[in-house]
Amino acid sequence: MKLSLIRRERLFASALTGPALFIVAVFAFYPILFSFYLSLHRIVLGLPSLGQPFVGFENYRELFQDRIALRSLTNTLIFVFSTISCELLFGLGIALIINRSFRARGLVRAAVLVPWAIPTVVSSQMWRFIYNDKYGLLNFLLFGAAESRYRAWLADPFFAFLGIIVADVWKASSFAALLILAGLQTIPDDLYEAARIDGASAWQQFRRITLPMVKPAILVALLFRTMDAFRVFDLVYVMTQGGPADSTNVLQFYGYKKIFAEGLMGYGSTISVLVFLITLTLAVFYIRLVGTRLFREQA
Amino acid sequence: MAIRSARPKPRRQRTAGRGVCLAITIIMVLSLTMLAGCPGKKESDVMTIRFVTWKPNQPEAWEEILRIFHEENPGIRIEREIGPHSSTAFHDLLTQKLKNRSRDVDVFFMDVIWPAEFAAAGWAMPLDDFIAAQEREKFLEGAILANTFENRLYGIPLFVDSGMLYYRKDLLKQYGFKPPVTWQEMADISGKIVIKESKKGRYIYGFSGQFKQYEGLVCGMMEYILSNNGMLVDREKGVSAVTGKPAIEAVRFVRDRIIGGAAPVGVLAYQEPESLDLFIQGKAVFHRNWPYAWQIANDPQRSTIAGNVGIAKLPHFPAGKSYAALGGWQLGISSYSEHKEAAWKFVQFLASDRIQKLLAVRSGKAPTRKALYDDPEVLKANPHFRDMKDVFLSAYPRPVTPLYPALSNILQRYFSTVISDRQSDIAGEAENASREMNKLLSMTQ
Structure with a gap:
């Protein structure tokens, strides 16, 4: 039997995407669905005699009345908002600097990446030393x-x-x-040249050329950073364990404690599902935003 | 555009494919060799007891103990499985096995806060039929209490840890003070010494302890509360007691006179190592810690105050008596063990007078049998045990409940919240914590 070209192409396409889809299904969809399943049950590891009764949305109802969850949600939101705004601002600044040509630029570009290359657990430990009250660098400075x-x-x-x-x-x-540097590099030099000829100031060039052109890259950075910041865990785990006075307790850390320290599988999963839903909403929102921009530019 | 330019080049794909093939081949070869390497089960008359333990600090002592046991019990072989050193990681490993009803576990170590959890989950078997009441009385009372859940005994304590007060012998002598008996005295003495030392240009603190939001905070705060005749959980009624007057008073004392008073505010971020550092650098007059700190504080290589360290019972409030939080390790037997009699034989052997003595002499572990604190050989190897006997006798377990970890998190949050802020509403926060605790405790009834 001979398949039409289009059917052959389709078959080939699914053969290529199949393995990736399989991996996503096993490592992403299954755990998410299972977390959701767990969140509908009351499961206490320390009390197997209670069984694992189905409780419907009871855990969710409890979550919305949980003042500690609310507090950690607020903390998370403040954390996300403040880190993202600073990171994008500094990121833009750094990108603008290392986009210029100067001596030893390669070295500087590599150096800029060092913080990102250090595992968070290691850098958290480092910051813990910096903040130390007896021998910390910050106090010394x-x-x-x-x-x-x-x-x-x-x-x-x-x-x-x-x-x-x-x-x-x-x-x-x-x-x-x-990410922003990658965006900056796609801006053709002739635009700036034309602007200079027309007598545009540096600020005008930045406002009218750089910023609009680099916006998609900023949006991508925003997307990644928001989702990452929402799931902040290791910094808190290493530096403060949520204290003092629960001031650094964030959602992910609270959920971790519920599941792994307290053995409340059902309730802890509810928190995980909440974090998932929030990041999903954000992701969909951003992707639509980025997507329409790209689309408009292509057209 | 950043996104579109991310399309991989064909050549990269080919090498990636080759890499995957290689990885799969390696995995297959490895798994084959691993299968081949699995030893078949041997038929023999020797019964194997599997003992889940951690890597001991003094491995020779344990080699010796096992050698003696094997010599005396030729029919039983002990096979050790060495788990991680951290209590939390060890808990993960052990509970994973027990949850799956693994037959690979006969005897295991339990941290002092686990017996209730293991008992309620049905993992640890009750040992009452094995051990006579009069034998039980030879052990430290607090240690037995920690292993008792719903009137049955689920573990045999092998050695204990307990909170104690370290102090600078030289400073106290120099300024003519005796070791403090009450917390108020401690705060007063440290205040006076700090002022006098600062006049000589030496800036030190009065006290260092552990007040970070973590498990150690519960131990520390419990010591203050108990020593004011308060409680965390009412033992008879099984409900929270943190709203009681003695408990509130004790917490208020810590907030007003310890944090930022006798102790620097920094203790709010301290666990054991940081607080000990302050003390061994000669920067604190008093220090609360577990017995392990004794050797470090007296090691001239690490400590600037070696030889000037004194130990005493923790102070108490005028109305109460001294209490120390209890730590330490117990032996349990798995409910799923196929050789319970033999397992008990091993547990009994380990907890016996002579083996506890050997552990005390060779690796400095504080025994759980009261009589050993008068044993000349034990005292010769550990002269500080003489002073510590009282401390161990007064050691008291944290609340015994299968949901202890959850209870502890509530308490950690409560304590940390009220002691981090001078203006905190202690009574109100205690009400909140109490409500959550009772909700949790009611789940187990």
Whole structure:
């Protein structure tokens, strides 16, 4: 039997995408569905005698009344908002600098990526030392040898939270810079040349050429960073364990504690599902935004 | 555009394909060799007891113990499975096995906060039929209490840890103070010494302890509360007691006189190592820690105060008496074990006088049998045990419930919240915590 060209092409296409789809199904869809299944049950690892009764949306109802969950959601939102705005701003700045040609540019570009290359657990540990109240670098920079004025940054609810934000911005700005740099490089030089001939100032060039042209890249960076920031975990795990006074407790860490430390599989899964739904919504929203832009440009 | 230019080039694809083929081949070859390497089960009269343990600090002592056991019990072979050193990771490994009703576990170690969980889950078997009441009385009371769940015994304590007060012998002597008996005294003495030292240009703190939001915070705060006649969970009624007056008073004392008073505010971010650092650098007059700190504080290589360290019972409030949080490790037997009698023989052997003595002498573990604290050989190897006997006798377990980890998280949050802020509403937060605790505790009834 001879297949038409189009059917052969389709078959070939599904043969190519099949393995990838299979892997996504096993490692993404299945765990998500299973988390959802778990979130509809009351499962307490320490009390097998309770069984695993189906409780419908009881866990969700409880979650919306859980003041600690609400607090950690607020913390997460503040964290996401403040880190993303700083990271995009710094990322843009760094990208603009390393997009110019100067001596040892290759070296600087590589150096900018170093924070991103360090595993978060390692950099969190490093920041923990920097913030230390007795031998931390930060205290030394601020107060020098005046040990009596040294502050315990991670012992203060406000500064501990600020501390993890700074650590995240330090690490992820270079990632944003990388994506934005890629965007900057697609801007043709003749645009700037024409602008210069027309007498546009540097600021006007930036406003009218750079910013609009680099916007899609910024949106991509925004998408990745938001989703990543929403799932912040390792910084908190290493630096503060959610304390002091629960000030650095974020959703992912709260869910982790519920499942792995407290053995509340059902309730913990509910938190995971919530985090998933939020990131999914954000992703869909951004992708539509980026997608329409790309589409418009292509047309 | 960043997205569109990401299309991979054909050549890259080919090498990637080759890489995958190679990886698959390697995996297949490896799995074949692993299958071939699996030993077949041997038929023999020797009964194998599988013992899940961690990597000991003094491996020779354990080699010796197993050698003695094998010599005396030729019919039983002990096979050790060495788990991770961290308590949490060890808990993950062990519960994974027990959840699956693994036959590979006969005897296992339990951290002091696990027996209730293991009992309720049906993983650890009750040992009451094995051990007579009068034998039980020879053990430290707190250690037995920690292994008792719903009036049955699920573990035999092998050695204990407990909170204790370390102090600078030299400083106290120099300024004419005795080790403090009450917390107020401790705060007063440390305040006076700190001022006098600062006049000489030496800036030190009065106290260092562990007040980060983590498990150790529950241990520490429990010591304050119990020593004011308070409780975390009412033992008879099984409900929260953190709203009780003694508990509130104790917490308020910590907030007002310890954090940012006797101790630097930084202790709110301290676990054991950081707080010990402060002490061994000579920067604190008093220090709360577990017994392991004794050797480090007296090691001239690591400590600037070696030889000047004293130990005492933790202070208490005027109305109460001294209490120390109990730590340590117990032996349990799996409900799924096929050789329970032989497993008990091994547990009994390990917990016996002579083996506990050997562990105390050779690896400095604090025994659970009261009599050993008067044993000359044990005291010769560990002179500080003489002073610590009282501490161990007063050691008290954390609430015994199968949902302890969840309970602990509520308590950690509560304590951390109220002691991190001078203006905190202790009574209100205690109400909140209490409500959550009771909800949790009611699940087990």
